[in-house]
Amino acid sequence: GDSVTQMEGPVTLSEEAFLTINCTYTATGYPSLFWYVQYPGEGLQLLLKATKADDKGSNKGFEATYRKETTSFHLEKGSVQVSDSAVYFCALFSGSARQLTFGSGTQLTVLP
Amino acid sequence: KAGVTQTPRYLIKTRGQQVTLSCSPISGHRSVSWYQQTPGQGLQFLFEYFSETQRNKGNFPGRFSGRQFSNSRSEMNVSTLELGDSALYLCASSLGTGRGFGTEAFFGQGTRLTVV
Numbered sequence: 001g002d003s004v005t006q007m008e009g010p011v012t013l014s015e016e017a018f019l020t021i022n023c024t025y026t027a028t029g030y031p032s033l034f035w036y037v038q039y040p041g042e043g044l045q046l047l048l049k050a051t052k053a054d055d056k057g058s059n060k061g062f063e064a065t066y067r068k069e070t071t072s073f074h075l076e077k078g079s080v081q082v083s084d085s086a087v088y089f090c091a092l093f094s095g096s097a098r099q100l101t102f103g104s105g106t107q108l109t110v111l112p
Numbered sequence: 113k114a115g116v117t118q119t120p121r122y123l124i125k126t127r128g129q130q131v132t133l134s135c136s137p138i139s140g141h142r143s144v145s146w147y148q149q150t151p152g153q154g155l156q157f158l159f160e161y162f163s164e165t166q167r168n169k170g171n172f173p174g175r176f177s178g179r180q181f182s183n184s185r186s187e188m189n190v191s192t193l194e195l196g197d198s199a200l201y202l203c204a205s206s207l208g209t210g211r212g213f214g215t216e217a218f219f220g221q222g223t224r225l226t227v228v
Contacts, residue, residue, distance in 0.1 A: 041221075043116075043222045044202065044204075045219070046218065046219075089155065098168045099168055100157065100204070100217060101157075102154060105155075
């Protein structure tokens with residue numbers, strides 16, 4: 001079945017540091033890939049998405065590129081801010097499963 | 113455009129009781145999916161409803177059920193509550209049709225259920 005493997009956390013960075021959160025997936029066919037963010041006490045917010053190979057999703061300075069050859073969708077940001085502190089989830093949607101499959105989440109803390 | 117609304121935000125129930133959670137999707141969205149989030153198991157898919165029909169179901173016991181009304185609002189019910197049912201229950205709203213099905217899922221803030 002479908003699965004998402006996400007970099008273990010927690011991750012602690014200083015403000016303005018570079019962020020990478022690794023995500024790899026296993027799925028049949030050609031899934032759509034997503035990064036969601038969850039702030040304390042809140043639901044999930046869609047951060048960015050990519051629906052086909054080599055697509056780059058981007059939003060609020062975050063980027064991720066759909067790499068079919070390495071089955072990866074790593075999240076990056078060049079300069080993190082304290083307000084980026086949250087839990088980040090990598091997810092996929094495949095037509096065969098017809099549901100979102102999530103990674104385990106990565107807690108990011110950014111210190112001033 | 114109003115977002116996805118889940119009620120109530122917090123619930124405390126006793127073992128053996130039953131509970132009903134509600135989700136109002138974004139206007140025009142016909143698909144509602146439910147997910148359970150726990151520290152141990154992460155985010156797990158419960159079921160999806162589209163046009164009042166359950167279209168997909170995850171691997172949960174029959175105590176977990178749901179329904180969808182003609183206005184696309186959805187409810188999920190958990191009967192005979194167990195301590196392990198304590199979780200954040202999230203509802204996701206989407207158009208539910210075509211390739212866009214998997215690309216436009218918007219989540220509510222969730223209902224935090226505590227079973228004591």
